[in-house]
Amino acid sequence: MSFVRLSEIPRTISFRTGLVFLGLFGCSFLALFGYVYWQTAVYLKTEADTLLYRQVENRSAQDPQLQLREIRNHAAQDADGRMPHSLFDQQGQFLAGAIEQLPPFTAYDKPQEFRWKKANGHHRPVRFIVHRLADGKTLLVAQDIHDIREFDELLIRALVSGGVLLLVVGLFGAVVLGYSAHRRLDKVSRSIKGIIEGDLTGRLPVRGNNDDIDRLATVVNGMLDELERLMSEVKGVCDDIAHDLRTPLTRLIAGLERTQRRGLDEAQYAASIDAALNEAKSLLLTFKALLRISEIEDSARRSHFAPLDLNLISADAVELYEPLAQERDINLTLEPARFPAVMPGDAQLLFDAICNLLDNAIKFCPDHSAVRLTVISEPNRVGLCVTDNGPGIAQAEQEAVLRRLYRAEASRHTPGNGLGLSMVSAVARMHDMKLSISDAAPGCRIELTTRRTA
Structure with missing residues (x-):
């Protein structure tokens, strides 16, 4: 197993591709989770507001005396203050209910929020509506939204923890991909280096999964097969030229030397010249055939x-x-x-x-x-x-x-x-x-x- 330095991994394409996909997946995760959070929060607030409007409508329809009595009974029954109701006179003085002081508000019949300090000193988030009654009194209907806030915080914590987990797993996956790619490219580089140094029988490693590197290695291996064949042919041609052309060249030289040493008449001299010309023409035809084969293999006529x-x-x-x-x-x-x-x-x-x-x-x-x-x-x-x-x-x-x-x-x-x-x-x-x-x-x-x- 080859040792890969950590500083080399970020330079690999696989690591960078892993980071890109991590970013895309992270953005998709944030968008999806944000949409779910937004839809959930809007739904819970809408449900709370619908309940508040219904309570306001019910209280407004009651007789003033019955209304005052029902608010007092409701305050006694709702000891935890989950849905507090209060009634104030025309001057805003407290008459009955759980909330004894009218909270600041911007408009009537509009849902708003404030933090209610209870008698035990605890603060609770409350969503409320202030309504002006027909006799001039002020009705306050509220709902404790502590559970909704806790649910919101739970969703946010889940978002943060999920994002951190996604980041850690994504970075780990990118490092693993970069490490694997670096090791594989190291093997390919060592194979190429061996081929450059003269080992034409070497081939690039192929895993067999037909991925990008496999397809590239297959093409390069095909090219190396062709190069090895051509080099073998060149070596074979050199050997065959040395073997097969040596005989006609020897005959040609021997014939010319015999003609030079012996005293020949004109007919014998002409016959020797004709024999030498035939040998030379045969050699020329051989070289012309070799050149034609080279021209064909050049594929220039495609x-x-x-x-x-x-x-x-x-x-x-x-x-x-x-x-x-x-x-x-x-x-x-x-x-x-x-x-x-x-x-x-x-x-x-x-x-x-x-x-x-x-x-x-x-x-x-x-x-x-x-x-x-x-x-x-x-x-x-x-x-x-x-x-x-x-x-x-x-x-x-x-x-x-x-x-x-x-x-x-x-x-x-x-x-x-x-x-x-x-x-x-x-x-x-x-x-x-x-x-x-x-x-x-x-x-x-x-x-x-x-x-x-x-």
């Missing part, structure tokens, strides 16, 4: 892609190679698709790829054999398949034959430069096609397919 039908291109390729097949009595057949095999691509490059596959099949097949080109047009994919009944490709070499200049031991004495399938592979990658090599029992089966697009 902008020229257009819809094309593989049936038409395959027919042109078969027509081109029919004479070569007939020379060796090879039965070259085309099985077109019943439906158009349309895909976006470069017609010339796909034609060259098909020609390379047919050329290889005819070259390595024995006389009086068969080569078949099949066009694939299915609901979910299009492509083509070349099948022959020649010696085939060993399973151990089915990936190696796609490398540039690679030639199997069984085909080293066959004319060619080992770049045909490399070019086909490059065209397949450029067109997002899958290249697969399998055993046709006997022979070889090479398939190029891609998903059908709308």
